[in-house]
Amino acid sequence: MIKNLIFDxxxxxxDVSVERFANSCKAFGIQFADDEVGSAHKAGFFLEYEKGNxxxxxxxxxxxxxxxxxxxxxxxxxxWNGMLGRIPVEKLQLLYMLKDTYNLYLLSNTNSxxxxxxxxxxxxxxxxxxDDFFKGIYLSYKLHTAKPDSAIFHKAVEDAGIDVRETLxxxxxxxxxxxxxxxxxxxxxxxPGDNLESCILKELEQKEVI
Numbered sequence: 001m002i003k004n005l006i007f008d009x010x011x012x013x014x015d016v017s018v019e020r021f022a023n024s025c026k027a028f029g030i031q032f033a034d035d036e037v038g039s040a041h042k043a044g045f046f047l048e049y050e051k052g053n054x055x056x057x058x059x060x061x062x063x064x065x066x067x068x069x070x071x072x073x074x075x076x077x078x079x080w081n082g083m084l085g086r087i088p089v090e091k092l093q094l095l096y097m098l099k100d101t102y103n104l105y106l107l108s109n110t111n112s113x114x115x116x117x118x119x120x121x122x123x124x125x126x127x128x129x130x131d132d133f134f135k136g137i138y139l140s141y142k143l144h145t146a147k148p149d150s151a152i153f154h155k156a157v158e159d160a161g162i163d164v165r166e167t168l169x170x171x172x173x174x175x176x177x178x179x180x181x182x183x184x185x186x187x188x189x190x191x192p193g194d195n196l197e198s199c200i201l202k203e204l205e206q207k208e209v210i
Contacts, residue, residue: 002186002207004162005098005200007134008147008171009108011192013095014122015085024079029068042109050111052141059113081117092125094197095133104133107156107169109140109147136160148175153183168203170196 010016018037025032036044049059060076071079098104123130130137138156140146145155157164169180170188177187188203190196 002102002166002168002204004103004105004160004167006105006107006156006167006169006180006185007095008173008176008190009106009110010084011172012170012190012196013091014087014118016083016192017085018083021079021083024082028071028075028079030063030066030079032066047146050109050140051146052112052144056112059111077113077117080113084114084118084122087122089125091196092123094200096125096128098200099133103135103160103162105156105160105162106130106134106137106139107147107152108138111141115139115141147171147173148179150179150183153179157183168200168207170200 007013021037024030032046033044036042036046042050045054045059045062048054049062054062060071060073063076063080064071095104119130123133136156136159138152138159140152143152143155145151147153157167164184167185168188169177169185170190171177171180172190172192174189177189181187186203186207188199190199
């Protein structure tokens with residue numbers, strides 16, 4: 001039986017727009033390679049920041065070094081935060097419905113600026129916050145490793161004390177899902193824009209757990 005649901009944050013729950021971020025960068029002459037920032041994975045100093053290997057100050061300075069104009073901390077944060085949107089209310093309703101039946105966890109490649117800016121307001125529903133929805137929240141910048149590296153999965157599973165055979169992992173990245181599957185988890189490769197509730201319930205029904 002599935003007892004545990006592990007959710008990705010970006011693109012599964014909260015809306016992500018790399019295009020919006022790229023357009024903001026162009027406005028300030030900020031340049032980066034195409035493979036450095038993607039909707040599911042990052043590379044270069046962006047990845048190092050999400051692994052917690054760069055401080056907020058060091059990250060901002062890396063952005064400034066690529067800009068054609070002088071940027072304040074607030075301007076850098078505004079450009080960076082432009083990548084994220086909101087969690088649609090129907091997804092918050094889904095978490096609210098599931099949390100009393102399943103153990104919910106969050107496992108995300110993210111960084112301190114994004115998390116500290118969005119975590120409180122994005123999960124604000126019926127007076128609840130992220131800690132009320134999830135029994136454990138595992139973030140790459142705090143764990144110093146990132147998906148699809150198996151290390152971050154091991155750390156999360158060990159801390160949560162859960163059985164991978166009783167766990168459904170939900171992520172928009174195929175690579176992340178393949179790592180989770182290799183560790184014995186059931187996986188749902190979610191495609192942004194699909195109905196998340198229908199996808200999860202269908203997966204659970206196939207496993208005869210509801």
